[in-house]
Amino acid sequence: MDYQERLQKLRRESTGIDCLFFVPGVNLYYLTGLKVSGSERLFLFGVLPSARTFMIAPSFEIGRFRSTIELDTVFSYRDDQGPLSAIKQALKRYSIKKIGVEFKYMKLWELEWLKQAVPKLQIIDLSDTIKKLRIRKCPEEIRQLRKSAYIADRAMAQARNEIRPGVTESRIEGVISEVVKSRRADGFAAVASGPRTALPHARTTDRIIREGDLVWIDLVVYYNSYVADITRTFFVGRPDPQLLEVYKTVMIAQRRARTKTVPGMTAGEVDTLARSYIDQQGYRDYFIHRTGHGIGLEVHEEPYIVENNLVKLEQGMAFTIEPGIYLPDRGGVRIEDSVVVTEEGVESLTKFSRGINII
Known part of the structure; x- marks a missing residue:
């Protein structure tokens, strides 16, 4: 990844701001490759308009950061001192009066330290700027997404082989975990x-699978920090006729969205491709969530595939397509794939069979 180029793009999109501050998390990793775990100790990475960066961090952490990234200055503090003096030194040295921060990721207590150092500090939200940078994936990011998707497909195939009457949900989850870990993911x-x-967001329990059950598996894989997300639904034994009809409806709706999406469409129009078919089949009230969400360094990020979202799809954007129908007290079906926008349509990164799976 070309982190210097990412920092330069950030600077070009953030003119008129004295300093851009980042806290531990996905955006810091995206811009620098630094993996820093958040804690009760303040850590701030500062990006200046010039080609310089600095850090405010606990003194005992400085050694490992200096060896991984080039910094203009490090402002360190000991636990018994607290970070206030280090923050004041940094803001004074670089004459910082107007800052950009990540409203979605910076915690209130982290922001309060900055405001305490300079009470009249001007604060700008960087959310839209960061979204613009991260929403289109570069070729290297897409390669990582493909690797995650490959592992997700392998884990789904192994899980499918474990599904049978008498097996618990937790046993199947355990098999998935073993496969993912064996791939160093x-x-x-x-x-x-x-x-x-x-229940669209049901969690695994020790329930024993029975003959006639539906089983769905929603699986997320991180490989080299990039995400693949896949869901498949299986019939155990002879399918219930209505649930079989539901499955076919979801399968066709998902196929429509996958095969008809092209660059230039809005995210909302992708949602409509799936939702309109489900509506036509009489299940409008049982498709109770959006059609998808972006994937990348986070399992949920931009673009969100939801009705009325006017974001236009561009090559390199990656997201899920996951329509579902849920009949209360009966059962639900969801089919989900991770996809990336190409020059002519979308490529499905996850490829496990979407056909009717009867075990």
Whole structure:
């Protein structure tokens, strides 16, 4: 990844601001490659309009940061001192009176330290600027997304082989975890069965799978920090006729959105591709969430595939397509893929079979 180029783009999009401050998290990683765990100790990474950066951090952490990134200055503090003096030194040295911060990620207590150092500090939200930088993935990011998707497909295939009457949801989740870890990746999964599949965000329990159940698996994989997200639904034994009809409806709605999405459409129009078909089949009231969400360094990020979202899709944007229908106390079906926008349409990064899966 070309982190210097990312920092330069950030500067070009943030003129008129004395300093841009970042806290531990995905945006700091995106801009610098630094992985810093947030804690009760203040850590701030400062980006100046010139080609300079600095850091405010606990003194015992400085050694590892200096070895991984070039910094103009480090303003350190000991635990018994607290960070206020270090913040004041930094703001005074660079004549900082107007700052940009990440409203979505900076905690109130972190912001309060800055305001305490300079009570009349002007504060600007960087959310739109960061969104603009991260929303389109570069070729290297797309390669990482593909690797995550490949692992997700392998884990889903192994999980499918474990589904049978008498097995618990937690057992299947455990198999997924083993596969993901064996690929040197991280991740998590939710496994729901029977009537619990009608809950879109059900979490795994020790429920025993029975003959006639629906089972869905929602699986997230992080590889080199990039995310793939996939959901598949399975029938255990002879399908219930209405739930089979629901499955076919969701399958066609998802296919419509995957195959008809092209650059230049809005995110809202992608939602409509799936939702309109489900509406036509009489299940309008049972599709109770958006059609998808962006993926990248976070499992939920821009662009959100939701009705009336006017963000226009461009090559390199990555997101999920995941329509679902949920019948209370009966069961629910969701089919989800991670996709990336290409020159002519979208490429599905996850490829596990979307056909009717009867076990």
